[in-house]
Amino acid sequence: MNAGGDPAPDATYGDPVLDLDRPVTDRLLLRTVPGAVDYLAEELRELPTAGIVGRRHDGVVIEFAGPLRDLAANRYYTTLAVLTADDAGIARSRESGALAAVPEPPRFRVGRLGERRWPLRDRLTASGWRNAPGDWDVNFEPDPEGTAAELGGMYWTSRFGELVRAPASTTPVIATVMLRLAKVQEGQRVLDPFCGAGTLLVEAARGGAGRLLGADHDRRWVRSTRENLAGAHPPVTLWRGDARALPLPDDHVDRVVANLPFGKRVGSHRGNTTLYPAALAEIARVLTRTGRAVLLTEDKRLFTETVQRTRGVRIVKQITFTTGGAHPSAYVVTTRRGR
Known part of the structure; x- marks a missing residue:
């Protein structure tokens, strides 16, 4: 698959080609x-x-x-x-x-x-x-x-095509729904501060983003994101970093998409009690006045309480999925400053 996500001319499984035009x-x-x-x-x-x-x-x-x-x-x-x-x-x-x-x-x-x-x-x-x-x-x-x-x-x-996967990577279909909820417009900056292997950024590239920004605390997944985005049309900036301290100015990104640690396979609920407030505060800070974030988590009560306590943002929609025995929700969060 190319970085924009366009399908190949013919679908294949093994050697023979499926006749898509019949x-x-x-x-x-x-x-x-x-x-x-x-x-x-x-x-x-x-x-x-x-x-x-x-x-x-x-x-x-x-x-x-x-x-x-x-x-x-x-x-x-x-x-x-x-x-x-x-x-x-x-x-x-x-x-x-x-x-x-x-x-x-x-x-x-x-x-x-x-x-x-x-x-x-x-x-x-x-x-x-x-x-x-x-x-x-x-x-x-x-x-x-x-x-x-x-x-x-x-x-x-x-x-x-196949993507390099992290242990808790977003499934491609969920990524597609999340980017739809994000309503990315052509030319916008899109940030994933928990990028993992970059599934959400791959989908953002296909959706017309103008610049992709991604960070992860694990250097391995930054490399995997770079591999998955090889040849992407929009410029890509990736770094190893902490979502609680983004090296970005205020009002800098138009959209944030992220698969947050659920506190099960990755991280812990106890860790999330400090991670979520700090990360949400940074997301609120870097979003523009008309910014929009779509954030996936199964630590739902903590997340909703954190948004309620975070100045400048609010939840406007929630979609619940079932995948791999888990039931995470994608929350659409917008800035109050845009009202």
Whole structure:
């Protein structure tokens, strides 16, 4: 993936190329992070080739008629699967649906289908599919509608590429939602004072930021951020530093986006009791009069109490996600000085 986040011309998984331009007609499930479903649905409603027929807590079901390229650039979902109830549905999709975009012979894996697993594997192999659990194009998983046939070439990482990851990195879909909430305008300065491996700054680069600023207390993650932002179009300034003492003048940045330490995998609640007030005070200081911050944390009570005690800022929106067994919230914080 380039630093701006643009998808490659063709989505790949392994060596073969998924045919994104072949017109297909199919019933598809786009899975996402719980909390991002509304944003995914909003994007899909803009597509004339997609009709929403159902919503789940972690995805959207659509009837789709068009090339998969129409869906490839959407950053609000992680996986795409064909929904089918039986072998006849798999055959139909292989003839005229999304499975027709998979190259011959299709490599497959059969996941947690219970007693259905081995018979399906044998039937697919007999019909010319190649069983390749470690290097598959299609992964069959259970679904309330029968079976979900996930397309490897439509995974988020297949469409946009791998990023270097820190242990508690923001997931790319959550980063996409956070930058949407930040409402970055072209040319604005965007700061992440807890940048980790830079996932949020990568998304900010794609969104038209004019300058990227990032800091982390760990030199390793500053290097990782630099790697993930290699070739970014906006100028990038990164440094090893403390979010409680930013080397920036007052009213200097337009947007702040950050994944704060939750106090679990990174840091501790006790540490956050001193970190959050100092970091929020610095964020309030460096934001412009019309500044906006989007901050992610699971230490929610402490965060909201800290904002209430921090002069010049207020919470205007909260979105809760479910990811990796955690339930963090993204808080949109604006400056009171802009009122």
